[in-house]
Amino acid sequence: NAGVTQTPKFQVLKTGQSMTLQCAQDMNHNSMYWYRQDPGMGLRLIYYSASEGTTDKGEVPNGYNVSRLNKREFSLRLESAAPSQTSVYFCASSEALSYGYTFGSGTRLTVV
Amino acid sequence: EDQVTQSPEALRLQEGESSSLNCSYTVSGLRGLFWYRQDPGKGPEFLFTLYSAGEEKEKERLKATLTKKESFLHITAPKPEDSATYLCAVQASGTYKYIFGTGTRLKVLA
Numbered sequence: 001n002a003g004v005t006q007t008p009k010f011q012v013l014k015t016g017q018s019m020t021l022q023c024a025q026d027m028n029h030n031s032m033y034w035y036r037q038d039p040g041m042g043l044r045l046i047y048y049s050a051s052e053g054t055t056d057k058g059e060v061p062n063g064y065n066v067s068r069l070n071k072r073e074f075s076l077r078l079e080s081a082a083p084s085q086t087s088v089y090f091c092a093s094s095e096a097l098s099y100g101y102t103f104g105s106g107t108r109l110t111v112v
Numbered sequence: 113e114d115q116v117t118q119s120p121e122a123l124r125l126q127e128g129e130s131s132s133l134n135c136s137y138t139v140s141g142l143r144g145l146f147w148y149r150q151d152p153g154k155g156p157e158f159l160f161t162l163y164s165a166g167e168e169k170e171k172e173r174l175k176a177t178l179t180k181k182e183s184f185l186h187i188t189a190p191k192p193e194d195s196a197t198y199l200c201a202v203q204a205s206g207t208y209k210y211i212f213g214t215g216t217r218l219k220v221l222a
Contacts, residue, residue: 004155042116043156043199043212050208058209090155097208098144103155 002026006091006104013081013111021076021107023091031094032074033058033101034066036087043090049074050097081111114139114204118213125190125220133185133198133216141205145183147176148199150215156199190220 007022025032034046045058047066055066063085065077074093078085088108092101115138125131137145144163148156160169162178169176173194175186185198197217201210 040214042214043201043210045209048209092155098203100146100158100161101148101156102158103148105155106153 004091004093004102004104006089006107008107009105011107011109013078013109015082015111017081018077018079019081020078021089021091021109022073023075023104024073025091025093025102026072027093027095027102028071029093029095029102030071031097031099032068033092033094034064034074034076035090035092036060037090037106038087046076046089081109083111085109086111114202114211116200116202116211116213118198118200118216120216121214122217123219125187125218127191127220127222128189130186130188130190132187133218135183135185135200135213136181137183137200137202137211138181139202139204139211143203143205143207145178146201146203146210147183147185148201150197150199159198187218190218192220192222194218195220 004025030051033048035043044060049055049068052071067075088106091104094101117136119134147159150156160176165180177184197215199215200213
C-alpha cells in the first residue's frame with residue numbers, strides 16, 4: 001500500500017521554465033492538497049481539491065495551477081518558475097476535509 | 113487573525129525524561145486541532161485529531177490534550193526514536209483550511 005506518491009523527488013529549474021509535479025494516492029480519498037514548506041514559515045496551502053472535479057485556492061496560489069485529473073491524481077503546475085518558488089512541496093490526501101491528512105514524501109524544488 | 117504558535121522551538125531531552133510540547137491557537141471557532149510528526153526529509157505523519165476542550169488522545173508514549181486556547185503533546189519516557197519535529201495545525205470553524213504552526217524540533221539523547 002503506497003499511500004501518497006509524489007514525483008519527482010528532486011528538481012532544479014531555471015527561472016522561467018515550467019514543470020508539473022505529480023501526485024497520486026491509492027487510498028480512495030476524496031480530498032487532496034498541495035502545500036509548500038519553507039524554513040520558519042510552516043506548511044502553507046497552495047491549492048486543494050475537496051472532491052473529484054473541484055479545486056480551490058489556498059493561502060499562496062499565485063504562480064501555480066492545479067488539475068484534479070481523477071480521484072487518484074492531483075497535479076501542480078508551475079508555468080514560469082521564479083526563485084521565490086524554491087521550496088519543498090508536499091501533496092496530501094484525506095478521506096474528507098476535516099480528517100487527518102496522509103502526506104507524500106515531498107519534492108525538493110530549486111529555481112536558479 | 114487566526115494564528116498557531118508552538119513552543120519551544122527546539123527541545124533536547126535525555127532518554128526517559130518526560131516533557132510537554134505546547135500549541136497555542138487563536139481562531140474564531142475551532143473545528144479541529146491536529147498533531148503530526150515529521151522526520152527529516154519526509155512528509156508529516158498524522159498522529160491525532162482533537163475536536164473539543166477536555167478531549168485527550170493517546171498513542172504509545174504520546175498523549176495529546178486540548179483546552180480552549182491550547183493543546184499539549186505530552187511525551188512520557190521518550191526514546192531516541194521519538195526524535196522528530198512535531199507539528200500542530202488547527203482548522204477554524206467555517207473553513208476547511210489548516211493553519212500550521214512552525215513546529216517543535218525534539219531531540220532525545222540516549
